[in-house]
Amino acid sequence: MMRIDAHQHFWTLSRGDYGWLTPELDAIYRDFAPSDLTPLIAKAGIDATVLVQAAPSIAETEFLLSLADLNTFIKGVVGWMDFEHPDAPATIQSLAKHPALIGLRPMIQDIADPDWMLRDDLAPAFKALIAQDLTLDALTLPQHLPRLRRLLERHQDMCVVIDHGSKPAIRDGSFSEWARDIAALASETSAYCKLSGLVTEAAPDWTPDALKPYVDHLLRSFGPERLIWGSDWPVCTLACSYARWVETTDALIADLSTSERAAILGGNALRAYRLRG
Template structure:
């Protein structure tokens, strides 16, 4: 009997509130204001056939990155960690090269969406940090909003050898019907660069009672411009639970990708993550 193909959740989080470095995480986000550990995620992975994950930073501290790497060392299903370091530090390039020696650190993610200066990503300090990431073979996760897409294109053109993944489709304003400007800017990113894009985080940008029909124009556009070879699935668990359970978002994705071939589905669920994060093949 043939085993089902491996599948990767390329974007999930864990956190412990008493660590104290999740400034964005307040009691206003009641469903998220709790500890989330590997044992909380494992039942969802088993139910949906997910065999491995990429654990992504949720706090702008190296201490949280160390915490995530300790979890990855203890749990084989965590295939890699996207961490954080301060790109503005004068010694950031050296720090990045040192951090890259950890076998499960596969990328870094500054929290661009929370930085007031939309052009921060184009500063000399960031450029030096990205050059070090390229040298180290680390992947840059771009946590951007639609307004960041024009400077992101400039960044990508300046660093053509840097592997970049745009998180959450750059968070299109689905609930407000924002489509055209986002679609045009994402098309430029897809056409002019080799960036990947994560099919994740969309349900929390949609209406409270979202439907697959509401998500479909955005997913279809991403499929057209990036193609199945550059889209990567992620749950964004537990953040997704603000709008959908892990299982519901997984099922919605299966529906949204139903027109793809088996090989194309395998790219989105597995092979693209392996390529983008330079993982050992499952």
């Protein structure tokens, strides 16, 4: 079984394009490089990773692609570009020439207009994404799920991976509306969803039992064939260590068959991002 961490980040603060990353986030307000992650994935038995953007700039995407060139454990990069720009299709075509680019992620959760993704002027960018065989990583909140379902009705050939289960408000105990909308999206589209980022949506004293209803619902909705494991490292360290997240998720999916666990822990990432095994 090949284990893939399908959602991790690196950043260098001096680049200056991480607007969300402030000194208040003390535990992660420093540089994170491949040398920080390699011992963690070695100990956890992780074979490869997907490196995901954390800044809304093409410069950061190019920085991440350069890291992929130097580190063979990085199987692919999910980058960023301005979907609103008139030259978006040409930019997507240019970025896609790099073999490590496997997807793009507009930071939808940070965009004020919840209907942003449905704007008509973004259609050329989505069509270019499809034409270049790239995956859309959907960094959404629960309020975006009905909009995302409508977007996928328009672009049924677009491969989409929802980040972090669309960030349910676990610490507040919110469940029913998120559960309804995630189930509807899963049943009506072919989207994948990442089993990642849940610990930072939970209370500081979270336990596996607090996460279990959400993980179980994601499993019921997407099935083991469309759920993708990721760490969201180093963001996850605001709530737990890399090792604890690995142990927690392994325990939460322990009752699945060997083939089902293998799909969630690596096989589905290979399919969703068209990665080489």
